[in-house]
Amino acid sequence: MMIQPIQPGFVGVVTGIDICQPLTAPEVAQIEAGMDSFAVLSFPNQPLTDEQQVVFSANFGELEIPLAAQMMAPEKRRFQKIELGDISNFDGKNTDKLRDREDSRRMYALANRLWHSDASFRAVGAGYTLLHSRVNPTKGGNTEFADMRAAYDALDAKTKALVDDMIVGHSIVYSREQIGFEVKGDADNLKPVKHRLVVTHPVTGRKSLYLSSHIGEIDGWLIPEARAFLRDLTEHATQRQFVYSHKWEVNDLVMWDNRTVMHRATRFDDLKERRDLRRTSIKGVGLGVDSVPVQQAAE
Amino acid sequence: MISVRPFHDLFVGEVSGADLTRPQTEAEIAAIEAAIAEHAVLVFRDQRVTDEQQLAFSERFGPLEHTGGTGISKPGEQRLHPAFADVSNLDVDGAVLARDNRRRLYSLGNMLWHSDSSFKAVPAKYSLLSGRVVVEKGGETEFADMRAAYDALDEAAKAEIEDLICEHSLIYSREVLGFGDLTDAERATMRPVRQTLVRTHLVSGRKSVYLASHIGRIVGWPVPEARAFIRDLTEKATRPEFVYRHVWRPFDLVMWDNRCTMHRARRFKSDAVRDMRRTTVAGDAPTVALAAA
Numbered sequence: 001m002m003i004q005p006i007q008p009g010f011v012g013v014v015t016g017i018d019i020c021q022p023l024t025a026p027e028v029a030q031i032e033a034g035m036d037s038f039a040v041l042s043f044p045n046q047p048l049t050d051e052q053q054v055v056f057s058a059n060f061g062e063l064e065i066p067l068a069a070q071m072m073a074p075e076k077r078r079f080q081k082i083e084l085g086d087i088s089n090f091d092g093k094n095t096d097k098l099r100d101r102e103d104s105r106r107m108y109a110l111a112n113r114l115w116h117s118d119a120s121f122r123a124v125g126a127g128y129t130l131l132h133s134r135v136n137p138t139k140g141g142n143t144e145f146a147d148m149r150a151a152y153d154a155l156d157a158k159t160k161a162l163v164d165d166m167i168v169g170h171s172i173v174y175s176r177e178q179i180g181f182e183v184k185g186d187a188d189n190l191k192p193v194k195h196r197l198v199v200t201h202p203v204t205g206r207k208s209l210y211l212s213s214h215i216g217e218i219d220g221w222l223i224p225e226a227r228a229f230l231r232d233l234t235e236h237a238t239q240r241q242f243v244y245s246h247k248w249e250v251n252d253l254v255m256w257d258n259r260t261v262m263h264r265a266t267r268f269d270d271l272k273e274r275r276d277l278r279r280t281s282i283k284g285v286g287l288g289v290d291s292v293p294v295q296q297a298a299e
Numbered sequence: 300m301i302s303v304r305p306f307h308d309l310f311v312g313e314v315s316g317a318d319l320t321r322p323q324t325e326a327e328i329a330a331i332e333a334a335i336a337e338h339a340v341l342v343f344r345d346q347r348v349t350d351e352q353q354l355a356f357s358e359r360f361g362p363l364e365h366t367g368g369t370g371i372s373k374p375g376e377q378r379l380h381p382a383f384a385d386v387s388n389l390d391v392d393g394a395v396l397a398r399d400n401r402r403r404l405y406s407l408g409n410m411l412w413h414s415d416s417s418f419k420a421v422p423a424k425y426s427l428l429s430g431r432v433v434v435e436k437g438g439e440t441e442f443a444d445m446r447a448a449y450d451a452l453d454e455a456a457k458a459e460i461e462d463l464i465c466e467h468s469l470i471y472s473r474e475v476l477g478f479g480d481l482t483d484a485e486r487a488t489m490r491p492v493r494q495t496l497v498r499t500h501l502v503s504g505r506k507s508v509y510l511a512s513h514i515g516r517i518v519g520w521p522v523p524e525a526r527a528f529i530r531d532l533t534e535k536a537t538r539p540e541f542v543y544r545h546v547w548r549p550f551d552l553v554m555w556d557n558r559c560t561m562h563r564a565r566r567f568k569s570d571a572v573r574d575m576r577r578t579t580v581a582g583d584a585p586t587v588a589l590a591a592a
Contacts, residue, residue: 099507107523113531178475179530180515180522216477224404232410232566239539267531 001027003034003041010147011244012038019043019253020052026060035128036203040145040244040256046249048132050081050278056253057083057130057280064119064126064281067189085279087131089270100270108183112265114213115146115238117258121170121214123193123291127284129263130255135276140268142255144245145261148208150184150196151237163209163233166197167219168226174216192217193291199259208260209237211264238262248277253294259284301327303334303341305484307543309559310444312338319356319552328359331554335425336502339556340442340543346552348429350380350576355553357382357427357578358518359503364416364423364579368428370469371405371485379576384415386428386564386575398569401480406538408472411512412443412537414557418467420512423557425580432574433547437567438477445507446559448536449497452508457497460508462520464587465529466491471515491515495586500559508536509586537561547575558582 003012012034017027034041057063066085069077078086078093089106091097099106118126128267131143141258155163169192176183183190197218199210218226245266246254256263258281268275303312314335317327324448335341348356357363363382366372372385388396388403396403416423428440449457468491470481481489496517498509510533517525531540544565545553555562567573 025445104522107521110523110527114493176523179526203520222399222404224407224478225398227476228410267527298586 001030002029002184003038005038006042007143007244010038010150010242011040011042011065011145014041014043015017017043019046019056020048023059035255035257036201039147039149039260042246043250043253044249046132046253048253050079050084051254053130053132053278053280054081054083056248057128057282060128061282062285064283066279066281079278083280087275087277087279088135089275095276097272098271098274106270107179107181108176111179111181111213113267114178115211115234115262115264116175116214117212117262118209119284120195120210120212120258121172121175122192124283125195125210126258127282128141128255128257129279129281130253132278133252133254133276134252134278135274136248136250137268137270137273137275139273140266141270141273141275142243142245142247142266143263144266145263147242147244147258147261148211148237148240149201149206150242151211151239152209154242159233163197167194168215168230169194169196169217169219170212170214171216172214175213177216178213195291201260206260209233210259211237211262239258249263253259277291301334303338305338306342308585309447309541310338311342311442311543312341313342313344315344317343317346319343319348319350319389323356323359328504332360332502335554335556336500337444339444339560341554342545343552343554344548345550346429348552350383353429353576354380354382354425357425357580360425360580361583362581364419364581366579367412371481376402382578384577386577386581387432388569388571388573395570403569404478404480405473407476408469408478408512410566411472411475412533412563413472413511413513413560414445414509414561415577416582417494417509417511418469418472418489418492418555420585421582422468422494422586423579424582425554425556427552427554427578427580428575428577430549430551430553430575432460432572433551433574434567436571436572437565438547438571438573439565440547440553441456441563441565442545443537443561444541444543444556444559445510445536445561446500446503446505448510449506449508449542450563451535451541459534463496464493465496465509465514465525466516466518467494467513468492468512468515469513472512474515476513493518493587498558498586500556501583503559505559508532510536510541510561543591570577 002018050070118129171192415426440492469482469489
């Protein structure tokens, strides 16, 4: 196995391994070490089945069950494997029909075009996310990644001191609000969860900004002040020198660490062209993205 | 006679040889108009103008906007003549507004990229901002050249936006920062207006993208799709090479053309005194035939 960085220290291309087959423990360790170094790994030419994607993902921890799959009746699910997230623009199981312009699933998914970290609105955010490409549009539909370690390092000392102990509230409501989409549903899932804005990687010890468009508040700050500050910080953190844009090829598998990168989708002509990606996510238990205990958050 | 030194690769000129405390000749006004048509933003240094002098100079470019009827300031709370937009953080007695003051929180919307008065049916032409007391750190004003932003779009993107109509309102830009503390009466004065997304400058003939954080909708588009699109376009239009950051010196007067630039304020300490006074020259006509949304 060989890992070749695309940018110094950020995004590695992994070749010389067949991840459709079960991995050995040293291979898993090597991939994890690669993730620690590069935050994003891209595996080209891996024709994974759904089952193989789940098996490969499970090497890295416990898989999350996507919210949408949880809430959907089994017969409506597109995939047999409940762990797979449907990142397509298909009208459910009917893969020949694309979602209509006004489809609420489409509206909801448009917020993926905002910079975010997966599941940061949960008490335990996602660790790794793995995305496998099956169908791509002719133009657009890239996934962009921003290195939150480099973004943290590039802050001036004063801003570091300001953000180091900051506690922020994340909710799916906040990211959808930004594009004028109202999320309705179970109030418990929508309640903001508190995370530290700066997290320390348990292996490398590097600090990074745990930013996400799901953030809507900073403890102790007035809302408009907090939002203005978070926008500026996000702008800083997503400057082009910190960003890699992945142009998908069929059978690419890209995995990233949500603790150290943000990502977003770029636009494509989703009313005319098909795009099918399948997502698995690993729970970030014990990885430094657990929510801040309520008591500590109140201090 | 005035002379203008380019200050940036794309736009912005620094004007020398002007004294704005005295009446300008026809020739001087013509020279300034020609300069702003080319540079879009003009910086005049060391102009210790009084409010009267700023008004007199501004009026040479056309009728001024009055700030009454928009925003959230009430009569009696205003520090300045009604032709001024008070861009300070001071109350009527000259004291710095408290951190949680409603007007202060409202004004944080100026930290978002915008074009002045794009939420009016007839939007503003020029803004003239005089820095009477400037802060030592932060508080810069950034400008972005929307002509260059337009020029940099590829042909498909130009074709896509050519006929788009957007709805602008102060309500939308305040929503972005979670400021929804508006009365029904205030909301009534902030009803959305329509503007074209592409404008052609009357003097220079150049096209520009007419963007502002006041945009909340594109006519005929679902709201989330419009918002995501405008965000992406704004990001492209404000990339570093199109941006000039003005670091204020005391008594700088900066004049810009809202028809082809956006601007935004940068953060500064909430307890520092910042006294900036803006006059605004009204535009000539709506950008669309039916401006009321």
